[in-house]
Amino acid sequence: MTSRDRTPPTMTFHDYLQHLVERALASIPAADVGDIYALSFLIANEDDDPRQPTLTIGYNTGVQARRSVLDASDEAEARWNYAFWIQNELTVVGDLTSDPAGAAARQKWLTGLGLWYDEPTDLADRDSVIGPLAAQIESHFNQACCQLARTLHSTGVIERSVGRTVPVIVHELEYYEAIARQTEAANPPGVAAEFTSWVRNG
Numbered sequence: 001m002t003s004r005d006r007t008p009p010t011m012t013f014h015d016y017l018q019h020l021v022e023r024a025l026a027s028i029p030a031a032d033v034g035d036i037y038a039l040s041f042l043i044a045n046e047d048d049d050p051r052q053p054t055l056t057i058g059y060n061t062g063v064q065a066r067r068s069v070l071d072a073s074d075e076a077e078a079r080w081n082y083a084f085w086i087q088n089e090l091t092v093v094g095d096l097t098s099d100p101a102g103a104a105a106r107q108k109w110l111t112g113l114g115l116w117y118d119e120p121t122d123l124a125d126r127d128s129v130i131g132p133l134a135a136q137i138e139s140h141f142n143q144a145c146c147q148l149a150r151t152l153h154s155t156g157v158i159e160r161s162v163g164r165t166v167p168v169i170v171h172e173l174e175y176y177e178a179i180a181r182q183t184e185a186a187n188p189p190g191v192a193a194e195f196t197s198w199v200r201n202g
Contacts, residue, residue: 013109016102017055017093017148024057024090025152025161035061036162038195040082041145041170041186046096050134051116052103053141054094059162060085080198082171110137142182145170149186167192175199 011019028036036059046052064086065079072078094102110116115137117129149168152158159165170186171179180196 011105013105014144014148016105017144018151020091020093020099020102021055021057021148021152022157025157027090028059028161032059032061033161033163035063036166037062037065037079038166039158039162039168040085041149041168042082043142043145043170043172046094050130050137051107051110052094052096053106053137054092055141055145056092057090058086058088059090076198076202080169080195080202081175082169082173110140113140115140142170146182146186153188153191165191167195169195175202 025039038060040056040058040060042056042058044054044056046054060079065075065084068078068084069075072081072084078084092098094106096103107116113136115133117133119130149170152168153165158168165188167183168186169192170182177200180199183192183199184196186192
């Protein structure tokens, strides 16, 4: 590991998130840059543990969307349903195996917010203890990802990485109204309109 790869010890989780995502976007192959129409911010809990939310960065291309049309119900689904995307993983922030530093930074961040918890030994207490905390962790993590996307837009990182402004889709594997709202919040007005229209009307 070179000194350039080390994460400064004073870096906050938000800074760490931005650092890894910017590095991931800089690694996009030049051959794909001109054909990318959207970036993917896929949020998932590792091992279904609400304390371990991860952010997987990827993208899709027009070539992939056209290739997927025969398998999808229509062109819009091929274009916007992640199931038909390349599903590349430029980085997975917070993964316990591939990004232990990110996982540690995330735990420190959640602890500072008063949201980290130990598994209750009494199963009867599980829902009452974990449920509210899990919902708050999800909310804070999603907000952090949306804020990051806005920052990447406002600082020109996305334009420099893919050559133009494209929407950042902040999503899970399923789509519903909250996904449309948070994707709207993550992008400049109108940039994600095609995606949000598909979610709401598809």
